[in-house]
Amino acid sequence: MATSPHRRLAGVKVIGRVRPGGPQRVGGIAAVAALLVAAMLALGAPAVAQGSITVTPNPVPVATDSYTEVQVRWSGQPAGTLIFASVCVKSTKDPDFQVGVHCSPLAQVEVNGTADGSGSALVPVFRGQEPTTDLPWGCFAPGDAVPSGVLGATTCYLRVTNDLVLNNDDAVEAAIAVTGAGNPVDRGVLGAPVAAAPVAPAAPAAPTPSGPTTLDGVPIAFTG
Numbered sequence: 001m002a003t004s005p006h007r008r009l010a011g012v013k014v015i016g017r018v019r020p021g022g023p024q025r026v027g028g029i030a031a032v033a034a035l036l037v038a039a040m041l042a043l044g045a046p047a048v049a050q051g052s053i054t055v056t057p058n059p060v061p062v063a064t065d066s067y068t069e070v071q072v073r074w075s076g077q078p079a080g081t082l083i084f085a086s087v088c089v090k091s092t093k094d095p096d097f098q099v100g101v102h103c104s105p106l107a108q109v110e111v112n113g114t115a116d117g118s119g120s121a122l123v124p125v126f127r128g129q130e131p132t133t134d135l136p137w138g139c140f141a142p143g144d145a146v147p148s149g150v151l152g153a154t155t156c157y158l159r160v161t162n163d164l165v166l167n168n169d170d171a172v173e174a175a176i177a178v179t180g181a182g183n184p185v186d187r188g189v190l191g192a193p194v195a196a197a198p199v200a201p202a203a204p205a206a207p208t209p210s211g212p213t214t215l216d217g218v219p220i221a222f223t224g
Helices: 028-044
Strands: 052-056 066-075 083-088 103-111 119-129 137-139 151-153 156-162 172-176 211-215 218-222
Touching: 052 156, 052 172, 066 083, 066 156, 083 119, 103 119, 119 156
Parallel strands: 137 151
Antiparallel strands: 052 066, 066 119, 083 103, 083 156, 119 137, 156 172, 211 218
């Protein structure tokens, strides 16, 4: 005897009408699967960069093979989170970007976060080869002599991110250029020992008084 498609099976409740030979309706199962796929796609989507960044001055006036400090201001970062600001040769949007290859560890500062996620810092910007000399690139002004084997970029980037220097999801950046020479705030070679401050010469000792003077009207003579 044939089993009816509407018959209740032992321990199994048949929901809906089964149409032999036709597509089976899965209803709620399909909806759940669609939600799971959407959630997985959302988890895999790249995060949106946080806030904004400004660099002052820009272009940066700095002598060849020297560096100076610029004022970097940012906003929109997570509150109370450590901030990293670095000079890099590639944009964070470049698919080949790597922090350890394209950002200088010497041209980088770390500052504590703030309650509203905004802040500022002085960041060194160099002109010439990357100051560790371990990375084959540098930030140069147009017309600068570039050493053989070194990428001479005339556009570099100041990158700000939070929590970890490797965090590229939250990174924001500003393109920067270097120009000029003899800037009064040049700091010398980045990474080199800082020259000791000049010692002011000692004041000469006061001369011993000499010549006649008086004490209660009585002349007294001193000799040096």
